[in-house]
Amino acid sequence: MTVSDLISQPLETIVDEIGGIYEHSPWVVETLFLKKETSKITTVSELAAGLKLIVNGASDDKKLKLLQAHPDLCEKVEAMKLLTVESQEEQSKSGLQSMKGEELDKFKSMNESYRAKFNFPFVLAVRNASKSTVLSALEGRLKNSSSQQEFMVALDQVHNIAWMRLLSKVNTDDAAGFLTCHVLDTASGIPAKKMKIVLTRLTPNESAGIIGEFVTNDDGRIEGGPALKGKDFIVGTYEWTFYAGDYFASRGQSMNGTPFLDIIPLRFGIDNPDDHYHVPLLVSPWGFSTYRGS
Amino acid sequence: MTVSDLISQPLETIVDEIGGIYEHSPWVVETLFLKKETSKITTVSELAAGLKLIVNGASDDKKLKLLQAHPDLCEKVEAMKLLTVESQEEQSKSGLQSMKGEELDKFKSMNESYRAKFNFPFVLAVRNASKSTVLSALEGRLKNSSSQQEFMVALDQVHNIAWMRLLSKVNTDDAAGFLTCHVLDTASGIPAKKMKIVLTRLTPNESAGIIGEFVTNDDGRIEGGPALKGKDFIVGTYEWTFYAGDYFASRGQSMNGTPFLDIIPLRFGIDNPDDHYHVPLLVSPWGFSTYRGS
């Protein structure tokens, strides 16, 4: 079901479908769709943004209730242990359920302190988070001296969870997002021509693998448009592999026997199927940089 | 045998040991050691630099002869085909000997054109070079419009080959080189504290594997000195793995469910056992850069 399909349904159906993306809080979806402006929504980003505005515009009390509606992470972990191994995997790749002894005690104690300090449970968008991410986040955020700031941080996670749930509910094969690249040779101040680049998808696991092999054109870009678009432009983790050493060798550039930079892996995530991700490489034989461009 | 051991030998022994690092040109080593200043040499870099100066100071004619003394890459490849598979592997990881048909014809033709154009064989330091590196280099350098410039490029490769051969002749376990890291959070303008970093050696194969796991201190550096030094500081290819996502999560920084940057692999080569390699990471949730620092 696309976003357009979804929003043309009666309110009841919409709430049935996506009312649960904000935990136990169908009012978020209801409030948005009781307004008239939803007809302008055509993409999943716009839908998410609309819902986010409803939450942000709600009273402090309502936001707090939304936060408090989230399950306690410790209890969730305990519950997970009762599930089959397969179900555990579906629930979480974080490996939290494998904690034991001292580590588990520390986790429980921090989790309790967090709730006591801030008056809401620790919320983290955990789908791809590892155990170390969860522990780092909990330990770091527990130290936040400003409860208002931590409230904002937690709400941000609530929005992330809602976003990931929403993405799993709608079909975004026709979304407008795409991936491009550009390689600049910063030692010579020119586009890096004829550099080989390989694009690999790392997650989600079921569609992981090499996606394509490209060669940069005279402007340092991939010929013939985006490296990824349409239904292949899947939310997940990717890696460019740049054959920078070959490029510098072809220019006769002075290089070491073991070059400082040769094959350069560059790992990045795509989170929004509606967005343009421009992920360039600025490279000399002695350094490189990258950034989310546009 | 360390460099100090080597240079205390009689000239004859020295030439026996390292006279061949410049192809069929023992005069390079002889000339250097007939001078008095060699007593100041204590490191492999100083020895290599001394030999390089001898070559650079020689007449154009002598340099040309040195270049011409190198075997033809095509003939070398043909010869390799006669060897056992094992020996081929020892000789080269480049896979050049696997070329067939059109690819082989193109390679041969370019190789011939190169020699005809520049009057010396195509020289490339191939130890870790792949077939695509060799072909890229040959194709690119064949186009060089200045034969003087190509002469310089080729000579640079001759020095690289000599350097790699020299490294295999002397023991550098006590060399002064070491590896350090520094992580800066450019979104917040502060050192990135408590970021997990893993260091892995990728090549040489026989000593590949995870070397260590570190956590940055309050200054964003690895506590307790270099990540690598002494006999572990081996010429080869390495990879830092930075757990940047965990770091940003611990700061409560707004992040996507699928963060743009999470686990960041950073691959780099160490070529000189005498040098300090400072390989830092400047990182925000939306971009990073690195460079060979000091």
Add this chain to the structure above:
Amino acid sequence: MTVSDLISQPLETIVDEIGGIYEHSPWVVETLFLKKETSKITTVSELAAGLKLIVNGASDDKKLKLLQAHPDLCEKVEAMKLLTVESQEEQSKSGLQSMKGEELDKFKSMNESYRAKFNFPFVLAVRNASKSTVLSALEGRLKNSSSQQEFMVALDQVHNIAWMRLLSKVNTDDAAGFLTCHVLDTASGIPAKKMKIVLTRLTPNESAGIIGEFVTNDDGRIEGGPALKGKDFIVGTYEWTFYAGDYFASRGQSMNGTPFLDIIPLRFGIDNPDDHYHVPLLVSPWGFSTYRGS
């Protein structure tokens, strides 16, 4: 009066001296100094951090009152018009009082909308802010969809104002902060040796001027320690001038008649007399970067 002098005074004197740095809110200073831990405070940063914690730990209601205690920016601007030109200058360099007609109307209207939307006046640390900064900030922050987030932003400004006021109350001539530099040649992967660098102070006006001329050493750093420290390490705006073109010319690097990079000005601000400011330059003939390092 140094921070040590200050905190050794009776509470009454301390409140007399710095009680007003948080607008009409001497309770912040009082609360801190009624605690025992203040004896550990030795620097102005620690003092400011202690006060900030008091504010962040206060109830939402108390924080709101603190925000509301700030004067309305519009009224402040009107009042300023009644002052002599000299006093106006002392009050603000922002030129807000020069607004007229449509611009003034827009400012007033945005200012009113802001207060109506968020229930507290628009607060911005204006000492060195220009009119365009104030207008940009007001226009941008008025659009904030989350009143909690804007509350945090406003509180952040309150802390900035308190910090600037505190700095003007205490003597920081002996503070530990200092300024260092490092120049790396990213085209060659080496420290940039013998590059000329000039350091100029731009503000405050009364101590503006060239501070020193330096030449980088073999490690690309300024010889003999910090470029600035002690009583010369004044909060203000500075500019490095890097003679990068001369450096590349000395290396015989291929450069254009009109080089892309030649003399590179790099402007930055120092806000904290206790901090180490490391402001490096990573430069190739075709690009450069800088960052607040450590």
Add this chain to the structure above:
Amino acid sequence: MTVSDLISQPLETIVDEIGGIYEHSPWVVETLFLKKETSKITTVSELAAGLKLIVNGASDDKKLKLLQAHPDLCEKVEAMKLLTVESQEEQSKSGLQSMKGEELDKFKSMNESYRAKFNFPFVLAVRNASKSTVLSALEGRLKNSSSQQEFMVALDQVHNIAWMRLLSKVNTDDAAGFLTCHVLDTASGIPAKKMKIVLTRLTPNESAGIIGEFVTNDDGRIEGGPALKGKDFIVGTYEWTFYAGDYFASRGQSMNGTPFLDIIPLRFGIDNPDDHYHVPLLVSPWGFSTYRGS
């Protein structure tokens, strides 16, 4: 006279016009125009590239003669002293003629050593070079251990001189070059919208001044095309001024009273009227980078 006008002239006229751009070496221009392919030349870059190929393809002996045809810099400086002040300025902004005493002696001595070592005079494209640039270049290049490499460096300067002379001979008002900008907020991973940018020309003096004031659009670019093109796209030195502080203030970003980055000057040179100069800014509140893009 445009390049098209020029190349449609009889050979004699062409040589009269531009035969002198390579010092005392009209054979370069003659050789090119005796070939048939010159009809394909339409731009000044193509003309310069064609001439460069002739030189690079000439014998070593001919190249050496070309180098040796250049006047000795010392003698040139002595001769300049006999000119009026006005003429001196026309000849050179480098201030070389103001050298006296020890400085002059050192210059003369290095200049002599250079010629003795390499067998050709020290050549540097000096139009905008300062005295310190000349001295840095001379001192650095004198140390070059490879005379072949120094030969290449010197030849590169010869090409630069020819290029600058050629530019002064032909009209490039219709050249295709243009200047663009792009501002990315690397702290937030988005284009920097509504940032004010001022473009100023610094040299040549006669057309120096503010060129325009721009505001970035939603994609972080300057609306309505290039900031500079056509006859305004003059070879010279420029400066972007980015109002980064105002931009961050409008986003409510946490900033210091004295921000680390506020107004950012970015100085760069344009050397080729046929080229696209993309000069972007990647900026967070704590660092920035720029590069010659495409």
